[in-house]
Amino acid sequence: MSQFQKKVELVRSEVIARDVVRLTLNAPEIAAAALPGQFVMIQIAPGKDPLLRRPFSIHQTSSEGTLQILFKVVGRGTELLAHAKVGEQLSLIGPLGKGFVLGEPGNACLVGGGMGIAPMLFLASRFQQLAKQGSAPKVILGARNRDELAPLIGDFKNLGLEVLAATDDGSLGHHGLVTDVLKKINLSPDFTVYSCGPRPMMAAIHHLCLKENIRCQVSVETVMACGMGACLGCAVPLKAGGYAHACSDGPVFEAGELLWSL
């Protein structure tokens, strides 16, 4: 497992929706080594404030060596990153963490909510590379409204994947939660659900999968300082007691191993 610390060029910055930005970086080593569900740590400013790097899931890689992240502006770091200029050099560390354990593409159901969509595109494209004719994974994506969701659905379509959409306001697809959609499609127990999104969403998916006896992998978020197992800051409570570390044991975990009742 090779990890890199690289200064990489920002080659494209797109505003996908209000406060949602996608950056394309020229990072051949990291892109080549990356697996779906892994992440990068990006240094926000050359100075000492903000001090720490910020973690972002790898959204997509290309054979040309680019790597994309997709993020929402939620605070100072993401605000600054949203204003990074094309041509600027950003310092990246990655690929970090343990990604999704990939099963049969035909038995995969990907569920992404909000910015949890970010790793799902990379995961979907990897599945499509593995997939035999006619065995595509199912994809369910949820967001607040059409504006946030529509631009991303296009990327999955480009991979030849149909997306089942859910929006909080009903402006696109199902009016409601991704879990409603997941319930409706009635997965058989040989499926695996791959999920990333807000904690309540993942908790609901976990409980649904538990009931239906379906394997479920979730990608979790925590505050992180190092992203590489050194600071022990990214504690994730385990069902069995004690803690795992999101950056090195995860960010992808078997949902059943985590403590959900917090």
Place this chain on the structure above:
Amino acid sequence: MSQFQKKVELVRSEVIARDVVRLTLNAPEIAAAALPGQFVMIQIAPGKDPLLRRPFSIHQTSSEGTLQILFKVVGRGTELLAHAKVGEQLSLIGPLGKGFVLGEPGNACLVGGGMGIAPMLFLASRFQQLAKQGSAPKVILGARNRDELAPLIGDFKNLGLEVLAATDDGSLGHHGLVTDVLKKINLSPDFTVYSCGPRPMMAAIHHLCLKENIRCQVSVETVMACGMGACLGCAVPLKAGGYAHACSDGPVFEAGELLWSL
């Protein structure tokens, strides 16, 4: 005496010589109130690092409301400022401090060395506004070499002023120090010397003026936190004992009042 705190637009950024930058800011209130020898405090970054503002002499103002600063890149703050983009908003406080006490234009001799040239242009232009026909101030400017000096001499020429130049390497004007030039022009005791530059230069000028019984005003530099008399950080040792404050009692002082033997 009115002082302002304003967000102002950077309208022009020129690289005058290697590591020497001139910024033109649209700052009508500050420009209108400014007097030669006064300065502004500029906030370097929106974040908390670097924390403190940096002081810069007012280099020039225009009736259109622009204000210029001329500076050398010497550290982190000036480095960041040199990379500020046209259109950016910078936070300024000014005009600050006590400027030069203006005498007869015909009896004025302006001596600027290195970045000490910055306030001299503003002072010269004010003198030219006051001057009657044929009573222009004398101007002596010194720098390391032609590259640093030539672009600035043009600005004084535009005011209709001849410049006596001195360079460390002889590439323009006198090969040597501004004090050599000052000695040669033999000022009469009714002259006032207005000086800004490196401390050794000003000390030499002070001693020369003392000998010739010529009044000498100097603009000094110190570290500053507030620029407005609040922190007492900018202490300048006085001949009579104790300290003055560069930002509120100065930055322009009668040379004879300061303690030069440090």
Place this chain on the structure above:
Amino acid sequence: MEPVKVKNDEVDLRVTIGSLELQNPVMTASGTFGYAREFEDFVNLHRLGAVVVKGISLAPRVGNPPPRIVETACGMLNAIGLENVGVDRFISEKMPYLSALGIPVFVNILGDSVEEYSRIAERLAQVEGVAAIEVNISCPNVKKGGVAFGADPKMAAAVTAAVKQSCQVPVIVKLSPNVTDVTLMAKAVQEAGADAVSLINTLIGMAIDLRSRRPRLANIIGGLSGPAIKPVALRMVYQVAQVVTIPIIGIGGITTAEDAMEFMLAGASAVQVGTANFVNPRASEDVVDGIAAYVREQQLGSVRDLIGALRVG
């Protein structure tokens, strides 16, 4: 019921320090706001809760040689050396302007000995417009080998009691953070009669210039202030709030209204804005505005609802 009209944009920002009611909890920290006049072009001084002036000693002090300040990561060190005009000139030259402002003026005092503290307090006690005395105990006690008054509970209590005896106005004791247990200091000065405590003063720090191999401050060491120290300040305010009953004034790295309200949640009844005044001379008034906006938006009955309202556990 008619809504009661209160000061500051109709939200109730009043807080109490000893026998004083302030129109809002925002003051300026000693040594960072001069004698207030320096800021009149930038701040509507009438809108401040109180103004705390630069530390005053019995005799004038010229202060330390330069360099006196140096920037550090998200902070600064200062070694001003307590330069001030002395209590007599303060009263004759600075107080007339200050007392005309119509806001409470807190005078920060310092001394070499318990006697010096009480003599300054006596002088100030008779002066119209002095609303409170803030005792800076971070000064060395020359009679005790230069150990700071603020480093020893007994010495701090002695200064507090002496100042209390010398004047009628509320006495605020300003605690030093350079101690093992700030709660011992807070309890000691409360017992000695302090009407309030303010904290924190600066952390002792140092900076070195590699090129010249010299300290960056002529005084070698100096006081660290600014955003860098805010976590330490907040912790000490929280700790002190668990052990004293007198009001606490929170100080340390406060730059925004959010910072100020975090100190109030930790237990402060009021706050002081220090180093931030240098970066943004309007900082103190911005903090007033920001608190007022928050109290309005959150529909708090009063800003006092924030005091000690931290949810733990």
Place this chain on the structure above:
Amino acid sequence: MEPVKVKNDEVDLRVTIGSLELQNPVMTASGTFGYAREFEDFVNLHRLGAVVVKGISLAPRVGNPPPRIVETACGMLNAIGLENVGVDRFISEKMPYLSALGIPVFVNILGDSVEEYSRIAERLAQVEGVAAIEVNISCPNVKKGGVAFGADPKMAAAVTAAVKQSCQVPVIVKLSPNVTDVTLMAKAVQEAGADAVSLINTLIGMAIDLRSRRPRLANIIGGLSGPAIKPVALRMVYQVAQVVTIPIIGIGGITTAEDAMEFMLAGASAVQVGTANFVNPRASEDVVDGIAAYVREQQLGSVRDLIGALRVG
């Protein structure tokens, strides 16, 4: 005369800590470098002066609930809660990799009681590859009501003496900055037999989330580290250098070689890079490179010429 070939690009970077000679003065700070392996893709570990591993206790500890870290101005707070695998698993799982590195491994230890410290030291004393023990005395002494060992000279001395008795390797005592007078602590542990002192550990701090009105750390308080604390660390190193004869290891906000050399000027014989490893995983090696470049450019005979070479007065 032939120039003498020395390690590290032909400049003499060797320094001495107790009976150990290190190839250069740059170590990694406990808790910020995992067990070194985490950094093998980023740092040529063989080039470090020493590696200090995460604090080890007798039994494994699970640590505090999240959130455990929060960013502050130019710094961060952590409340990891001393999570570690315990001394047995450390020896069986971590030491084989570490001792194969061929650089000195310093094991940071912590305990609830004097006995616990000495039992860990005894266990480690027999382990091949453990070059030194660094005693973290910032832990609460449960037998003394939870006061930190590092807050009391007598308790610190007791731990030091006990650890010294339990092992042959050099014992470094890591001092807490949360004390009134760090020189008293340094002198106490020197007298108790410490071979070196390292300082500073984190400053105690706190952060609050205004929106939720909760502390940002589940543990309420945490340790402040990073560039923000560098001025305090530098001052304490300088103060301790005036009173002890044993070597000092400087820690606190070191990010660059310049920072490291400032600590050496202040009196440190070696340094530890901490929080900077999170921002720049290559930081420790960058510091080695930068010091080597400086020693070469300045044509210093040895990096040791910097130790305590501050010019004052």
